[in-house]
Amino acid sequence: MLSKRTKYGLKALTYLAKKGKNTPVLISEIATEENISKKFLEAILLQLKRNGFLASKMGKGGGYYLIKDPEEVTIASVYRILEGPIAMLPCVSLNYYEKCDDCKSEEECTLHKVMIEVRDNTLKVYENSTLIDLI
Amino acid sequence: MLSKRTKYGLKALTYLAKKGKNTPVLISEIATEENISKKFLEAILLQLKRNGFLASKMGKGGGYYLIKDPEEVTIASVYRILEGPIAMLPCVSLNYYEKCDDCKSEEECTLHKVMIEVRDNTLKVYENSTLIDLI
DNA sequence: AAATATTCTACTTATTCTATAGACTAATAG
DNA sequence: CTATTAGTCTATAGAATAAGTAGAATATTT
Numbered sequence: 001m002l003s004k005r006t007k008y009g010l011k012a013l014t015y016l017a018k019k020g021k022n023t024p025v026l027i028s029e030i031a032t033e034e035n036i037s038k039k040f041l042e043a044i045l046l047q048l049k050r051n052g053f054l055a056s057k058m059g060k061g062g063g064y065y066l067i068k069d070p071e072e073v074t075i076a077s078v079y080r081i082l083e084g085p086i087a088m089l090p091c092v093s094l095n096y097y098e099k100c101d102d103c104k105s106e107e108e109c110t111l112h113k114v115m116i117e118v119r120d121n122t123l124k125v126y127e128n129s130t131l132i133d134l135i
Numbered sequence: 136m137l138s139k140r141t142k143y144g145l146k147a148l149t150y151l152a153k154k155g156k157n158t159p160v161l162i163s164e165i166a167t168e169e170n171i172s173k174k175f176l177e178a179i180l181l182q183l184k185r186n187g188f189l190a191s192k193m194g195k196g197g198g199y200y201l202i203k204d205p206e207e208v209t210i211a212s213v214y215r216i217l218e219g220p221i222a223m224l225p226c227v228s229l230n231y232y233e234k235c236d237d238c239k240s241e242e243e244c245t246l247h248k249v250m251i252e253v254r255d256n257t258l259k260v261y262e263n264s265t266l267i268d269l270i
Numbered sequence: 271a272a273a274t275a276t277t278c279t280a281c282t283t284a285t286t287c288t289a290t291a292g293a294c295t296a297a298t299a300g
Numbered sequence: 301c302t303a304t305t306a307g308t309c310t311a312t313a314g315a316a317t318a319a320g321t322a323g324a325a326t327a328t329t330t
Contacts, residue, residue, distance in 0.1 A: 001219070001220055001222070001223055001224065001225070002223045002224055002250075003316090003317070003318090004317075004318065004319095005317080005318080007224065007237075007246065008237075010245075010246060011237075011245060011246065014245045026275095026276075026277095027276085027277075028276090034237060035236070035237035035238075036237060037318075037319055037320085039318095039319065039320060039321085040317095040318060040319055040320095042277080042278085043318095043319095045277095046277090046278075046279095056276090056277060056278090057276085057277085057327080058275085058276055058277045058278080058325080058326045058327050058328090059274090059275060059276055059277080059326060059327025059328050059329090060274070060275045060276070060327070060328045060329065061275085061276090061327085061328070061329095062275075062276050062277065062326090062327070062328085063276075063277085064277090075249065084136070085136055087136070088136055088137045089136070089137055089142065090136070101170070102142075102143075102146075102169060102170035102171060103170075110145075110146060110149045110269040110270065111142065111145060111146065111269065114210065114260065114261075114264050114268070114269070115137075117260050118257055118260050118261070121256040121257060121259070121260060122253055122256065122257060124256075125249065125252050125253050125256060126253070129249050133249070134245040134246065134249070135245065138287085138288075138289095139288075139289070140288080140289085161305075161306095162305085162306075163305095172289070172290060172291090174289085174290060174291060174292085175288090175289055175290060177306080177307085178289095178290095180306095181306090181307075181308095191305090191306060191307090192297090192298080192305085192306080193296070193297045193298055193304085193305055193306045193307080194296095194297055194298025194299055194303090194304060194305055194306080195298065195299045195300070195303070195304050195305070196298085196299065196304085196305090197297090197298070197299090197304075197305050197306065198305075198306085199306085
């Protein structure tokens with residue numbers, strides 16, 4: 001299941017994409033409109049800012065705004081920042097690969113093949129949908 | 136990502152399937168062979184027993200054994216017991232449906248459609264693979 | 271310069287989940 | 301009866317989740 005962090009993050013990005021690139025929107029506006037705890041959202045937006053999706057402006061007339069083209073922002077890229085690996089096992093992750101400590105080898109691991117199949121299917125969806133599709 | 140609970144559960148079921156239906160195997164044997172903490176595995180097997188996948192025999196010559204045909208046990212059914220919903224959001228889950236508290240309506244939810252697509256893709260894989268495929 | 275609006279930072283809290291460990295109880299086979 | 305094995309119950313350390321509180325820093329307007 002998606003964490004609320006990722007869910008809220010995607011919703012906020014979609015909201016900002018609707019408003020258009022480079023148009024500052026208040027955290028509190030997004031929080032109210034999308035029913036998100038303001039403080040929690042603040043942390044999420046900050047994380048998206050640090051990772052190059054958003055920028056912000058302080059003071060009156062400030063807020064957060066999208067600095068990428070909505071059609072360039074895939075769900076996959078947001079997911080990896082906010083949620084982590086898309087794969088179901090570390091040993092089948094493309095971006096966060098790690099060896100499983102309980103498996104003797106990946107060839108012997110009975111789950112390996114199925115989980116690669118799941119990953120590929122999921123990835124296809126996440127890589128091919130962008131903020132444009134979510135609007 | 137899969138919890139270790141689910142991963143270990145699937146591995147244990149596969150191990151038992153290899154040994155054949157109705158052949159008792161020691162918890163400790165599975166734990167050693169699959170590099171799983173024995174106590175943790177105990178809890179997992181118990182859960183699978185309560186849900187009708189396994190049965191157990193106490194005393195000498197005892198152990199856990201499969202009581203379903205391996206080709207009947209889909210990954211999806213095990214996943215739902217040990218991990219929970221397969222869907223990424225409560226509101227797109229078939230077996231664990233719940234309304235999202237932050238969404239006004241499911242039609243307006245920008246994530247709904249994509250997450251249904253992900254669910255359907257994942258489900259196709261999980262429903263169509265059984266213990267037989269894992270062996 | 272002061273007032274106001276807004277994000278930024280740090281600290282704290284409550285709750286749940288994860289992955290175990292230990293001790294004791296109950297059943298079964300020989 | 302005894303050895304073997306699962307069952308039950310309790311505890312726990314650590315991490316993650318989803319916030320809440322307080323105030324500092326920065327920008328704009330007056």
